[in-house]
Amino acid sequence: MSMAPPQVKRISPMLAVADMEATLGFYTKVLGFEVSLKSPGYSIVSRDGATIHFMKAASDAVMKAVRGHTEIYIEVADIAPLWAHVSRLKNEYRIRDLFDRDYGMREFHISDPNDCLVFVGQRIPRWES
DSSP, X not given: OOOOOOOOOOOOOEEXXXXXXXXXXXXXXXXXXXXXXXXXXXXEEEETTEEEEEEXXXXXXXXXXXXXXXXXXXXXXXXXXXXXXXXGGTTTXXXXXXXXXXXXXXXXXXXXXXXXXXEXXXXXXXXXX
């Protein structure tokens, strides 16, 4: 009798951060996550069962290595209300406006305080199978 493989419950990115408070502020204020664990060295935000983990960078060298070289993708069911909120913050953050990708996703991009590029996307209905 073969054993069923264990069920994957969640996959969570773990991101190095320079400033924990600024990072938590961004993910809560801008993207609507809630802080579910907070400490100076390790914190977690969550929304709709998805989580992102943040680790305080061990050194400036770590941040230098990851700044501009880290991306995460957040797929949402309805991008319009989130884009309406985020688009009002253009003077505070680096943002690429909502656009359609040739692979069937409608996206916007925004950089977090650690220069992690956050892709937020919704499947374009005509692409759904």
